[in-house]
Amino acid sequence: MGAITFDTPFALPGSVSLSLEAQGELTPFYADGVKYYVSSSNSGYEGDWEVAMITDEFREKILSEYIDKNKVMLEEATAKVKRFALGFEIDGDVRGTRFWFYCCTSTRPKTESSTIEDTIEPTTDTVTISASAVSVGAAKKMAVRAKTTAETADELYDKWFEKVYIPDQEVA
Structure with missing residues (x-):
């Protein structure tokens, strides 16, 4: 089995x-x-991710939906959801903690809407995410997630979301 790689x-x-x-x-x-x-x-993590709207880019790259020649997006019944790494930042301290969760899988969001009433309440999309371990880095250890610490070098912290973090990688 070859080394695990991640897209940009x-x-x-x-x-x-x-x-x-x-x-x-x-x-x-x-x-x-x-x-x-x-x-x-350690069987990884599972839970819900609520976003304002799942983008067409996520639908294409992760959920394997496709756009036909008429610019209509289609969900194919036999399409396979792709695994991905999920990176995010949690604010709340002096320097937000940044994460990468490896080997993630997503459900499709439900489709819902409601009538407009006196006030407009935005609807959101929610997907269930499952993150499991994958062999990463030269040591080939099974990693579920990576997170920054207070001691993470500024050079690495500032470039955290430019590429998925691989243990002990050189900072570009």
């Missing part, structure tokens, strides 16, 4: 919320009548 990232503006819950289990082992050892598994 593209932005999907309009994030409203993201909630990714850790997946995995604690498995106890009993000996001498007590809980002797507990193992923990």
Whole structure:
């Protein structure tokens, strides 16, 4: 199996919320009548990502929808959703924490609308994201996500979203 590579990232503006819950289990082992050892598994993360609107670029590159010669976007029943890396920043401290979640898969957003009433409430798109481990970097360790720390060098931090972070890579 060859090295994992990632395309150049593209932005999907309009994030409203993201909630990714850790997946995995604690498995106890009993000996001498007590809980002797507990193992923990890491099955990645899963949760919902709400955005103002899923862009046509995301629909084409990730959800495998296509545009015909009449500029109409179509969803093919047998199309395969592509895996991708999800990068984002969480504001809240002096320097926002930046993330890359590897090996993500997305559901399709539901289609919904409602009548206009006294006030206009915007509708949003929500997809479920599943992030799992993938072998990245020279050490070939299985990584689920990468995140910056307070000590991450400014040079790397400033270029974080230019390409998907690979462990121990040289900063361009």
